[in-house]
Amino acid sequence: MLEVRNLTKRFGGLLALSDASLDVPEGAIVGLLGPNGAGKTTCFTIIAGFTRADSGSVRLDGQDITGLPPHRICGLGMVRTFQIVQPFAGLTVQENIAVGAYLRHESRREALAEARRIGQRLGMGALLDRPAASLTIAGRKRLEIARALATGARLLLLDEVMAGLIPTEVTEIVGIIRQIRDEGHTFLMIEHVMQAVMSLAETAYVLNYGKMIAQGTPQQLVRDPAVVEAYLGHGAAARLQEAAHA
Amino acid sequence: MMRFASLGQAALVALVVVYLLAVYLLPSQVWMGFTINALAMSIVALSWNITGGFGGMASFGHAAMYGTGAYASAVLQVQFGVNAWVAFAAGIAAGALMGAFIGALAFRYGVKGSYFALVTLAFAEVLRICASAFEITGAGRGLQLTLQPGVATLQFNNDRVLTYTLLLGIVALVMALTAWLKYSRFGAYLVAVRENEDAARALGIDTYRVKVTAMAISGAFGGLAGAVYLQLWLFIDSSVVYGVSISVTALIGPIIGGAGTVWGPLVGTLGLHLLGEGAKTALHGAPGLNFVLYALVLIAALRFLPQGLMGLAARIGVLGRKGGDDA
């Protein structure tokens, strides 16, 4: 569904992304991993059209979308979320989701109805009339997903949607993502929380210093010495192996 | 438009409406004349509110659109003998074009925040200097319409009650349009752009188009305000209609009344004019002191009333479950 080929991006002297490629098949949940500063978010911003790559291409459903502005890319069915969640503060939760829904529903009544439906589906039914600014971090992360879903997007790019959540909240979001996937959506997610990636993603890519250094199932990746070296550190690797055996 | 977050807001709006109707009954003509001025200014406040309130793009130069509306209408009537109605419509269109032009240029290059405020101010200054230099705009002398009361010439100066009623109608129309915008897709997009432009872009919003459109709508209202001013006074000159006091009045009213609300600009502008008039009477007509007062109120509002009077009223007697900032 998404084909990213040979993306390269320089910021001054810093090579943020070098020849990075990845594929996201329809209906999959693909992870994008890597230590801090590896270029994950840069990769996302380029795919979603917020930044231009120096070279490389992005194709969505076979169509070349390299260099299109974000709103056009969203219109084609791919939407990103942000690592630092910022709801539209002056609006209620429902109105926030409706901003996404307006993309396919011009009338306010329909957009609000769609927002209500999606909010309920994500377990936010009781929060719909609350001001968005009053939500907890977990609530904001859900709102971020709900807004993205409301645009009618089929491919969602989630940027660290689990970061800052406590384990029970992670479990809830994992359940929600799985549920949305089963309804026919596709995910590419940047993630630090390994537990989430292990239980969600079929495939994952690992970026380090702007280069793709590995690709495989999360289980393969945690055994890959290059990945362990670059990203996980010894202690974490051991913990994850325990998790994999459990 | 008639949904209020609280009893306080409903009461504030009711107070304004009662005042506006009571003006018909007050024996002194002074009140009506004064309220006519306040209503005329509230149109440009409503214009500022579209971009500055809903869109979060505070302009310091709304006189650019106001003056363009006034001059377009005046030039057409005085220099080309065009019918007043046509010229009036052209004034609105010219304001919209000027707004769109400034917006298109500024947003194309990512100008925002304080820079946007300064760009708009500079545009107003450029236009002021041009209008005071060229013969077609009457140069330093300004432009004067021939006094010819009548429906065809849009001059109702001899009938104060009719003038007042027409102005009430225009303000109500602009507010109705504002309310309609607020509850439309465009309104939601505009607020989204104000709150977080990147998130808005990610959700499929063409933020550049939204912002330029907002400037065009705001410009149309601003041009309308300028064209109204012309028909009221039959005379314009560049230091007035492109002057900084227009730009300042345009932004103080909404901020004090409640930026980004439908009623805020009217509430704020009326309140300010009442205050200014009261001070003028108390201080025996000292020039400029009303602006000192406005400025002090503005500083106090920025510190103590971040959502203006409408925001303050919203916290009094909250109704039902909704905690938002309706109305």
Add this chain to the structure above:
Amino acid sequence: MSSLILPAVLNGLTMGAVYALIALGLTLIYGVLHIINFAHGSLLMLGLYAAYFLFHFWGIDPYLAIVIVVPAFFALGYVLQRGIIAPMSAGSEQNVLLVTLALSLVIDNLALYFWTSNTRTADIAYAYDTVEVLGAYLTLGRVIAFFAALLVAGLMWLFMTRTRTGAAIRAVAIEKRGAEIVGIDVGHTYALCFGIGTACVALAACLLLPTFYVTPQVGYTFVLVAFTTVVMGGMGSLPGALVAGLLLGVIEALGGLFLGESLGQLGIFVAFILTLLFRPAGLLGRRPT
């Protein structure tokens, strides 16, 4: 025509030095506090009145008045920032702009009320003596202003780069929180900068008065020119403000020569709009990240 160009350019340079001096204060405030001080022009107007009244009532020469007006305005600026601007703007950038706009309205209109809109001048005969430079005749007052402005720009630069206070100011400008952690009083430093900025504008007023006039509206004429200078020079850049001020003086003088007196200032505003649109980081600056 060409024989008029050189005198126009030289005249423009002398006026431009005053613009630069006004802008130095503004750009220092922007560079450190990251706020746009809309009241800067009004403070200039106050400075002009201060120098005027010292001359009018006590016969104090405006150049001598510098030793009184500049320290007084330093204190005024310090108090304005600490007492009004910082507490009233509640930390929002847009509010600062609005608070300083409100301040300028208060100052301008009170000046109008107390001092009326009459144009006043301090007539010091020698200020209008002419000096011949490269075949062009320049007024002495402007030439003094030119060299004084260059001198002050140099002193400011030394102060910022060679003194402990200057280093503290630069630290606060770059990383407020870090400066706080190492024990720099940020509120004090901000007020200090505002004071220095205001002192600059007072100095400019004293240098300007002998060859200029004062009315309550005069600040507004200068504030836009000062913004233009600051933006063109790159917000916060002292050398940039100097170069841009001189350039704008020349642009204005040539604009007046070719377009006539009434359109002369147009060149400045057009330059302002073009700079904001195409080079928001200034003529010499890098694009903001």
